[in-house]
Amino acid sequence: MGNSEKQGILIVDDRPENLVVLESLLEGRNRNIIKAASGNEALALALEHDLALILLDVQMPDMDGFETAELLRGIERTKYVPIIFVTAISHEEKHVFKGYEVGAVDYLFKPIEPEILKSKVNVFLALHRKTIELKKALETIESQHKELEQSYNDLKAVQSQILQQEKMASIGQLAAGVAHEINNPVGFIMSNLGSLHKYIDKLSEFIKIQTEAIEELSCNPPISPLEKGGEGGFDNIIDKIKESQNALKIDYIMQDIGSLIKESLEGAERVKKIVQDLKSFSHVDESEHNSIDINAGIESTINIVWNELKYKATVKKEYGDIPPTKCNAGQLNQVFMNILVNAAHAIEKQGEITIKTWHENNDIFVSISDTGHGIPADKINRIFEPFFTTKEVGKGTGLGLSIAYDIVKKHNGDIMVESEVGRGTTFTVKIPVVER
Numbered sequence: 401m402g403n404s405e406k407q408g409i410l411i412v413d414d415r416p417e418n419l420v421v422l423e424s425l426l427e428g429r430n431r432n433i434i435k436a437a438s439g440n441e442a443l444a445l446a447l448e449h450d451l452a453l454i455l456l457d458v459q460m461p462d463m464d465g466f467e468t469a470e471l472l473r474g475i476e477r478t479k480y481v482p483i484i485f486v487t488a489i490s491h492e493e494k495h496v497f498k499g500y501e502v503g504a505v506d507y508l509f510k511p512i513e514p515e516i517l518k519s520k521v522n523v524f525l526a527l528h529r530k531t532i533e534l535k536k537a538l539e540t541i542e543s544q545h546k547e548l549e550q551s552y553n554d555l556k557a558v559q560s561q562i563l564q565q566e567k568m569a570s571i572g573q574l575a576a577g578v579a580h581e582i583n584n585p586v587g588f589i590m591s592n593l594g595s596l597h598k599y600i601d602k603l604s605e606f607i608k609i610q611t612e613a614i615e616e617l618s619c620n621p622p623i624s625p626l627e628k629g630g631e632g633g634f635d636n637i638i639d640k641i642k643e644s645q646n647a648l649k650i651d652y653i654m655q656d657i658g659s660l661i662k663e664s665l666e667g668a669e670r671v672k673k674i675v676q677d678l679k680s681f682s683h684v685d686e687s688e689h690n691s692i693d694i695n696a697g698i699e700s701t702i703n704i705v706w707n708e709l710k711y712k713a714t715v716k717k718e719y720g721d722i723p724p725t726k727c728n729a730g731q732l733n734q735v736f737m738n739i740l741v742n743a744a745h746a747i748e749k750q751g752e753i754t755i756k757t758w759h760e761n762n763d764i765f766v767s768i769s770d771t772g773h774g775i776p777a778d779k780i781n782r783i784f785e786p787f788f789t790t791k792e793v794g795k796g797t798g799l800g801l802s803i804a805y806d807i808v809k810k811h812n813g814d815i816m817v818e819s820e821v822g823r824g825t826t827f828t829v830k831i832p833v834v835e836r
């Protein structure tokens with residue numbers, strides 16, 4: 401055991417012979433006995449040493465033990481070091497009490513009984529050792545706590561990175577769905593434009609034939625009805641026009657042009673609507689919190705994920721009369737999207753998804769029910785955990801509901817789930833109405 405781990409005992413007595421006796425009684429391998437012949441000397445030594453215990457004589461000239469004790473209590477280094485008074489004065493209680501008032505932990509009376517002295521000192525030194533151990537343990541805990549805090553912060557950073565990646569992945573998935581929805585109308589608009597192009601060629605040719613006929617007639621107008629049937633006559637020209645009208649299928653073209661244009665306009669309208677929905681889904685035009693019609697948000701979200709829903713379910717909507725509320729619409733739409741996509745995934749072949757909204761006690765409720773396979777009782781408590789998924793690798797990351805949970809909590813709302821295996825699941829989102 402090194403010197404630094406020796407326990408310091410300060411003994412204070414104005415009589416040198418007492419100091420010698422006390423020292424001989426207390427000496428030990430792990431102890432460092434420091435002697436002071438007066439209160440002043442004791443104070444000076446207390447500033448220099450790490451002390452585990454102080455034995456203090458009460459009756460001393462100049463500064464008595466009580467006064468010394470009071471001053472020792474004022475020094476940072478000795479504030480909590482136990483003091484045992486050693487006194488020859490009477491056992492009268494008032495003295496004893498005075499000692500306790502100035503911070504004594506115990507008393508010893510002269511003449512000293514060596515065994516009592518030793519056992520008391522042993523107890524306090526053992527206590528001191530324990531205190532030191534506890535202090536060290538506390539320091540370790542504190543540093544571990546700091547490390548843990550650091551790892552927690554690191555983990556949080558990683559989690560937010562993962563969430564960001566998940567968001568990117570779900571945007572990718574969405575983009576694929578939206579691309580599919582746009583590709584279809586764009587495909588037939590292109591093919592219609594191709595047909596229109598061919599029709600224009602044929603119409604131009606027909607117009608050319610008609611123009612030539614008009615020119616011929618204006619250069620050689622028929623003079624008499626006799627000439628009507630002759631070479632270059634009126635009837636001939638009419639026949640030629642009719643022939644080319646048939647050959648170029650002008651009647652069919654005229655009919656088809658109408659429907660091609662109508663169909664293309666409808667297609668363009670569909671594309672326009674998808675783009676509008678995309679914009680309102682992500683709320684790219686708006687800053688964070690705005691007053692929003694949640695029903696409209698759900699509607700645009702349904703359109704965005706329509707590609708995921710349409711093969712699996714008929715979607716029933718029961719929109720209630722709900723007030724506008726301030727919220728981050730893009731984020732809330734993400735909540736509805738995650739729940740809707742889960743609902744579609746839970747339906748094996750064909751089912752029903754019902755969306756209801758209502759308003760109650762200044763809260764807006766949105767419930768999304770499906771007739772899917774349901775969630776078993778032993779899993780339902782885990783579905784909001786990040787990375788909890790029952791889906792095969794590549795199909796689910798298990799983040800959809802944890803993201804939804806975080807967003808709803810950030811809006812001071814709540815998200816609840818009820819499920820019955822084999823019958824279906826209902827998620828209910830509660831969002832408080834925020835007027836401004």
Ligand SMILES: Nc1ncnc2c1ncn2[C@@H]1O[C@H](COP(=O)(O)OP(=O)(O)OP(=O)(O)O)[C@@H](O)[C@H]1O
Binds near residue numbers: 791801
């Ligand atoms: N409507 C539902 N019906 C049945 N089970 C559901 C439903 N919604 C969620 N679950 C269960 O909760 C789990 C966690 O859902 P969550 O949306 O968090 O992750 P995921 O859908 O598996 O993956 P991700 O959404 O990240 O693609 C799902 O794997 C599924 O087991």
Ligand SMILES: [Mg+2]
Binds near residue numbers: 796801
């Ligand atoms: Mg999901």
